[in-house]
Amino acid sequence: MNRDSSPDSAPTAAPDLPQDTPEPATPEPAARARAEEARVTPMIAQYLEIKAANPDSLLFYRMGDFYELFFADSETASQALGIVLTKRGKHLGEDIPMCGVPIDRAEEYLHKLIALGFRVSVCEQVEDPAEAKRRGPKSVVRRAVTRLVTPGTLTEDALLDARRENVLAALARVRAGSGPQDFAYALAYTDMSTGSFRVAATSRDDLSGDLARLDPAEILVSDAVLDDAELRALLRDFPAVTPLPRQSFDGAGAEKRLADFFGVAALDAFGTFARAELIAAAAIVSYVERTQLGVRPLLSRPAKEAEGGIMAIDAGTRANLELVRTTSGERRGSLLAAVDRTVTAAGARLVARRIAEPLTDLAAIRARHDGVSCLVEDGELRRELRARLSRAPDMARAVTRLALQRGGPRDLAAVRDALDGALAIAALFAAAPPADLARSVAALGRVPHALVLDLASALADSLPPHRRDGGFIREGCDAELDLTRALRDESRRVVAALERRYVEETGVRALKIRHNAVLGYFVEVSAQNADRLREAPHGAIFVHRQTMAGAVRFSSVELGDLESRIASAGERALGLEQAIFDRLAAAVVAATETIRAAAEALAELDVAAGFAELAAVENHVRPHMEQGVAFAIAGGRHPVVEQALAKEGGPFVPNDCDLSPPEGFEDGRIVLVTGPNMAGKSTFLRQNALICVLAQAGAFVPARSARIGVVDRLFSRVGAADDLARGRSTFMVEMVETAAILNQATARSLVILDEIGRGTATFDGMSIAWASLEHLHEVNRCRALFATHFHELTALSQRCKRLSNATVKVTEWHGDVIFLHEVVPGAADRSYGIQVAKLAGLPEAVIIRARAVLAELEAAERASPAQKLIDDLPLFAARPRPAAAAAPADPKAEAALAALDGLDPDSLTPREALDALYRLKGLRREG
Ligand code: ADP
Ligand code: MG
Numbered sequence: 001m002n003r004d005s006s007p008d009s010a011p012t013a014a015p016d017l018p019q020d021t022p023e024p025a026t027p028e029p030a031a032r033a034r035a036e037e038a039r040v041t042p043m044i045a046q047y048l049e050i051k052a053a054n055p056d057s058l059l060f061y062r063m064g065d066f067y068e069l070f071f072a073d074s075e076t077a078s079q080a081l082g083i084v085l086t087k088r089g090k091h092l093g094e095d096i097p098m099c100g101v102p103i104d105r106a107e108e109y110l111h112k113l114i115a116l117g118f119r120v121s122v123c124e125q126v127e128d129p130a131e132a133k134r135r136g137p138k139s140v141v142r143r144a145v146t147r148l149v150t151p152g153t154l155t156e157d158a159l160l161d162a163r164r165e166n167v168l169a170a171l172a173r174v175r176a177g178s179g180p181q182d183f184a185y186a187l188a189y190t191d192m193s194t195g196s197f198r199v200a201a202t203s204r205d206d207l208s209g210d211l212a213r214l215d216p217a218e219i220l221v222s223d224a225v226l227d228d229a230e231l232r233a234l235l236r237d238f239p240a241v242t243p244l245p246r247q248s249f250d251g252a253g254a255e256k257r258l259a260d261f262f263g264v265a266a267l268d269a270f271g272t273f274a275r276a277e278l279i280a281a282a283a284i285v286s287y288v289e290r291t292q293l294g295v296r297p298l299l300s301r302p303a304k305e306a307e308g309g310i311m312a313i314d315a316g317t318r319a320n321l322e323l324v325r326t327t328s329g330e331r332r333g334s335l336l337a338a339v340d341r342t343v344t345a346a347g348a349r350l351v352a353r354r355i356a357e358p359l360t361d362l363a364a365i366r367a368r369h370d371g372v373s374c375l376v377e378d379g380e381l382r383r384e385l386r387a388r389l390s391r392a393p394d395m396a397r398a399v400t401r402l403a404l405q406r407g408g409p410r411d412l413a414a415v416r417d418a419l420d421g422a423l424a425i426a427a428l429f430a431a432a433p434p435a436d437l438a439r440s441v442a443a444l445g446r447v448p449h450a451l452v453l454d455l456a457s458a459l460a461d462s463l464p465p466h467r468r469d470g471g472f473i474r475e476g477c478d479a480e481l482d483l484t485r486a487l488r489d490e491s492r493r494v495v496a497a498l499e500r501r502y503v504e505e506t507g508v509r510a511l512k513i514r515h516n517a518v519l520g521y522f523v524e525v526s527a528q529n530a531d532r533l534r535e536a537p538h539g540a541i542f543v544h545r546q547t548m549a550g551a552v553r554f555s556s557v558e559l560g561d562l563e564s565r566i567a568s569a570g571e572r573a574l575g576l577e578q579a580i581f582d583r584l585a586a587a588v589v590a591a592t593e594t595i596r597a598a599a600e601a602l603a604e605l606d607v608a609a610g611f612a613e614l615a616a617v618e619n620h621v622r623p624h625m626e627q628g629v630a631f632a633i634a635g636g637r638h639p640v641v642e643q644a645l646a647k648e649g650g651p652f653v654p655n656d657c658d659l660s661p662p663e664g665f666e667d668g669r670i671v672l673v674t675g676p677n678m679a680g681k682s683t684f685l686r687q688n689a690l691i692c693v694l695a696q697a698g699a700f701v702p703a704r705s706a707r708i709g710v711v712d713r714l715f716s717r718v719g720a721a722d723d724l725a726r727g728r729s730t731f732m733v734e735m736v737e738t739a740a741i742l743n744q745a746t747a748r749s750l751v752i753l754d755e756i757g758r759g760t761a762t763f764d765g766m767s768i769a770w771a772s773l774e775h776l777h778e779v780n781r782c783r784a785l786f787a788t789h790f791h792e793l794t795a796l797s798q799r800c801k802r803l804s805n806a807t808v809k810v811t812e813w814h815g816d817v818i819f820l821h822e823v824v825p826g827a828a829d830r831s832y833g834i835q836v837a838k839l840a841g842l843p844e845a846v847i848i849r850a851r852a853v854l855a856e857l858e859a860a861e862r863a864s865p866a867q868k869l870i871d872d873l874p875l876f877a878a879r880p881r882p883a884a885a886a887a888p889a890d891p892k893a894e895a896a897l898a899a900l901d902g903l904d905p906d907s908l909t910p911r912e913a914l915d916a917l918y919r920l921k922g923l924r925r926e927g
Contacts, residue, residue: 042140044070044091050123054145057119062143064129066100067122074099080116081109107158110149114159117240120149148291151240152218155193155297155401162394163348165191169216170287171207172249172280173225186276188284188302189214194346194396195298195596197284199277200305205744208234212315213356215324218242220283222249237315244283251275254282261285262301270301277304298403298592311358311696312713316737320716321689322640324352335690338640339699341613343390346599347606354607358696362710365625368608368698370434373622375612376700382609382616384428389606392421396599399592402585409463409472409581415588415595416455422447422598425605437608443601448591458584467581470574481576488569495521495562506538513559519545520563523554611699618643620700623691628709629668629748631659631688631783635704638687639694642702653680653821654704657688659750659783665802667747668709668783670776673823674791675808676832678839680821681787682718684808685752688785689716692750711783713749715741719758731760735768742775751776751784758789761905763913766790777803794827853910860914896923 040048047070051059058077060067069077070088078085078099087095101109113120123145132141152168154160169189176184187210188199202210211219211234218240226232226243235241255278259267267273273281281302288297319327326333336355342348359365375382393414401407402415426444433441460474475482499513508529515521522545525533530552533542542554588595614620618639635654642652659669673681691701695708717737738756745751756772757765769790776784777800786793797803807828809820817835834850842850903916 040091041089042138044089044096046140046143050121050143050145054121054148057121057148057150058113059145060101060106060120060122062103062122062124063100065103067103067106068098068100070096070098076118077113080118081112083109107156111159114149114151114154117151119151119242121145122147122149146293148293150218150242150291152216152220152242153192153288153291154217155397155404155406157394157397160193160397162345163352165215165349165353166193167191167214167216168218168220168284168287169211169214170220170280170283171211171225172276172283173222174251174276174279184274184276186274186280187211187214188277188280189216190284190288190299191349192288192297192299193400194349194599195300195400195592197281197299197302198305199273199281199302201274201277201307205740206312206314207231208237209312209314209318211235211238212318213310213313215356220244220248220287222246222283224249242287244287248283248286249279251279254278257282257286258302261289261296261299271304273302273304292404295404297400298589300593300596306361308712309359309361309364311360311693311711313358313693314715314740316740317714317716318356320718321686321693321714323355323693333640333644335640335693338643339611339614339694341610341617342606343386343610344392344602344606345394346396346603347389347610350603351607351610354697354699355693358693358714359698360696360710360712362625362627365696365698365710367434367436369622369625369700371436371608372611372615372698372700374434374437375609376615376622379616381428382612385425385605385609386613388421388425388428389602389609392418392425392602394599395419396596399588399595399599403589403592405585407585408466409459410465412455412581412584412588413459413463416452416459418602419447419452419595419598420456422602423449423452425602437605440601440604440608443597446594447598448594451587451591454587455584458580467578468574470577473577473580478576478580481573481580484569484573484576488566488573491562491566491569495566498558498562506532508532514553519553519555520567521555521559522546523556523559524551525554526550527552607698615700618702620694620702621705623695623701623703623706623708625695626707626709629659629661629666629783630707630709631657631668631692631750632705632707633657633688633691633701633703634706636687636691636706637702638683639690639702641683641687655684655687655821655823657684657785657823659688659785660707660709662802667781667802670773670784670786670800670803671806672773672793672797672803673785673787673806673808674789674794674828676810676817676819676828676830677789677836679808679810679819680823681808682754683821684823685754685785685787686716689714689750689752709748711748711750712746713744714752715745715749716752717741717754717756719755734758738768738772742772742780745776745780745782745784747781749780749782751780751782753784753786755787755789761908761913762910763917764905766792769793770796773803774800789831791828791831857910857914860911892924896920899923 047059047061050061051071051073058069058073060069062068068074068088074085074097077083081099081101083099083101085097085099088098089096110120123143125141126144126146127142129141132139149159152166154166160166167189168191169187172186172188173183176182181204183204185202185204185207186199187202188197190197200210216238219235219238220242221231221235221244223243224246226235226241254275255267258278258281259265262270267278285299288299313323318324322334324334324336325331331337336352339355340348340351342351359368375385395415395418398407398411398414398418401411422444426441426447429437429441432438458473458477460472463472464470473481475485495513499511502513502523503509503511506529508525510526510529512524513521514524523533523542527547527550530547532538533552533554534544541556543556544552545555546553615622634656636657637652637654645652657671659671661668673684675681687702691703691706692708692711692714694701695706696711717734719734734756738753741751741753753772753776757767757769760768769788770793773786773793773796776782776786794805797805805825805827806823807826809822809824810832811818811820812835815835816839817832834847834854837850838847899920905913908916
């Protein structure tokens with residue numbers, strides 16, 4: 001390992017840059033010294049110039065075998081990476097702080113920096129240092145930034161998670177009217193490592209859900225978008241947001257930039273795009289070009305996402321249902337982790353996307369189920385397919401690296417093996433499989449056979465990681481290469497022979513011929529034997545080169561000749577290998593489209609086989625899908641809880657759920673679930689949402705049977721979730737989220753509301769839950785599951801005809817509550833809160849006291865039961881609309897409102913609250 005070009009120098013000596021070494025201090029006049037201090041060395045001048053052109057990233061400045069960082073960059077990096085901060089030379093009289101990473105470990109350090117949210121400009125030496133020296137002793141090696149490494153533009157396996165997509169997204173916003181909020185929005189996104197490229201229209205309401213779905217590693221936005229406080233707040237939830245100047249999002253040049261990138265005259269062939277979509281796509285290609293500098297990555301042509309083709313799931317619901325990661329951010333414990341049985345990295349990436357993007361198109365969903373069904377039934381085919389898939393490498397990412405000239409011999413081998421596997425897999429499907437599978441199999445069949453043979457005959461059995469290492473081309477592949485290698489190897493034997501001869505001639509048994517980068521080949525003897533070589537007759541042959549501690553080194557004319565023969569043969573062999581590599585890589589890159597299609601097909605087959613395996617092992621069934629709003633699950637289970645319980649040997653209690661329209665109604669049902677804490681309400685709610693996600697993602701579902709009318713939007717909320725990081729009170733969050741549901745849910749949606757209204761005082765919480773439930777029933781008219789600990793709400797089922805009550809069964813045993821986890825029709829008779837508190841180990845005295853207080857409260861409740869509420873309150877829809885509030889003031893209401901304003905719910909005891917309620921009702925009656 002060395003810095004700069006002299007191999008034996010100490011890391012910080014930098015011998016090819018004498019101008020950086022501080023000049024020896026000679027007693028000069030003070031003025032001269034000051035002028036000296038102000039002098040900027042040519043290397044630092046070069047550094048500063050490059051740094052100025054790349055201000056918003058850390059600059060990795062290549063010096064020999066190191067990337068060095070200077071000034072503020074070095075301080076940042078040394079802290080972030082935990083590497084030593086040193087100094088090198090002076091700039092304007094101050095020490096220049098510096099740290100460095102060896103190029104062999106650069107990927108590892110890049111990985112750390114990117115993960116910490118930094119961007120890195122990689123600045124390479126773009127000429128041979130010897131070249132620079134020839135220009136003059138003080139000239140600096142030419143350098144240029146060759147790549148900007150950002151979280152969204154990674155391609156190396158070491159920097160990527162094999163089983164996760166790495167998405168770069170761009171958000172475009174264009175004016176669509178004269179109002180202050182009249183904008184059209186679009187997202188374009190790519191995984192540069194595989195070349196996928198899509199655009200989708202979105203809206204301000206759907207934006208956060210769409211971004212959460214794409215889960216981008218980096219988002220490009222115009223700085224104008226960041227001026228919008230609301231969007232800025234929304235984007236704060238994502239790791240890397242890269243603001244770009246407005247020009248990057250300008251509409252006029254967008255089409256041309258795209259056409260130029262893809263080398264077409266016009267974009268018509270790609271389909272029709274809205275203006276915002278074109279702008280977003282153009283922002284992606286410009287950024288990709290800007291970060292890759294010179295090499296053009298092969299992005300696929302942008303494909304437009306079908307509008308409304310994907311189930312709308314907002315960010316909160318995604319987080320709440322823990323679709324692809326848990327609320328604490330881990331994959332483990334998520335739905336994805338429970339259902340992903342794929343055996344390839346590409347399959348794992350695709351299954352994550354499927355879970356994040358359940359479909360809404362009935363035919364497409366059924367087609368996926370057909371494919372899974374075929375592989376469930378044919379266990380032999382499934383096993384064989386999975387065995388072959390598991391040996392197929394990740395060729396999509398390998399092709400991208402080859403196209404970017406970052407590929408190595410192992411990338412060629414990955415393409416060889418995956419293509420070979422693709423052909424074998426295509427042959428597995430004899431009879432005509434269902435359409436989805438047939439499409440994948442057809443794509444495999446288009447694999448170029450000749451390329452597979454070419455790669456197979458060219459590549460050696462064991463391969464080095466880098467092409468510069470050489471030795472990756474098989475013997476017998478290229479006659480000239482074989483010849484050159486023979487010459488090189490022969491020379492090595494000649495060295496061995498020469499060493500034997502020198503030993504005989506000099507009589508020094510320990511004489512060795514060695515090699516290093518500075519001296520080339522040399523003879524080495526111990527210090528005691530050195531004189532023998534210096535004296536006649538040997539002194540005429542051996543020329544002294546170096547005296548080390550304990551050893552002395554000599555050269556000879558013969559050795560020098562050998563040296564150049566060997567070096568040139570080795571170099572020639574390496575050169576020939578490079579040429580063959582380039583030829584093979586070019587052949588692969590030329591077939592990119594077919595190879596990518598085959599890679600995609602392999603991933604699709606892996607997902608289908610994985611879902612089939614899941615169904616077979618975990619006992620999932622094919623859901624019956626239809627239009628309309630049926631929702632009938634028999635014996636449904638929560639896939640994650642079930643698998644977790646199975647590990648501990650516990651059984652999961654399956655439960656039915658029927659949200660289909662009751663006899664004589666068109667709209668779906670709402671089920672109101674009451675029951676004590678820990679009974680299994682939340683589990684029941686979520687399992688039905690997850691069954692719906694799985695079904696529309698194309699998987700089978702954990703149930704005895706399922707009939708589902710396609711869901712267009714899915715909502716799930718839990719009362720009073722903490723969101724302190726965003727600085728909103730938990731109750732505020734709960735209400736914002738509830739508002740979104742009440743405003744957006746359609747008759748085809750599925751809504752899960754879990755203990756809404758928990759985050760505030762009892763009465764207003766209950767009132768909000770009450771009104772929300774009525775709104776869902778009367779206005780949204782969607783299928784919904786509503787868990788609550790407000791037993792009073794169960795009375796609503798008398799009024800709301802599509803609302804039914806369910807409860808989770810518990811029994812009591814010697815004063816202890818036992819959870820049966822069985823959902824049955826009806827309402828819970830009480831909450832068992834005190835029994836649960838007892839289970840949790842609250843002190844006996846507190847339990848006794850709580851029982852006494854409860855008895856008091858229940859007595860008061862009996863005096864005026866909640867039943868009265870339902871009698872006194874007209875149903876939601878029957879009430880006057882808020883617009884009618886301009887009606888003449890009602891003095892009774894005024895008085896009651898004034899009294900209400902005077903109450904502070906947070907400071908009331910339950911008893912006082914109840915009293916206050918009576919007082920308020922009294923005021924309304926008497927005035
Ligand atoms: P609640 O929302 O009513 O307080 P949860 O749904 O959080 O209750 O469930 C509490 C615990 O009970 C869960 O962590 C789970 O281990 C267990 N549980 C819930 N439902 C079932 C079930 N159907 N079968 C077995 N165990 C269950
Ligand atoms: Mg719960």
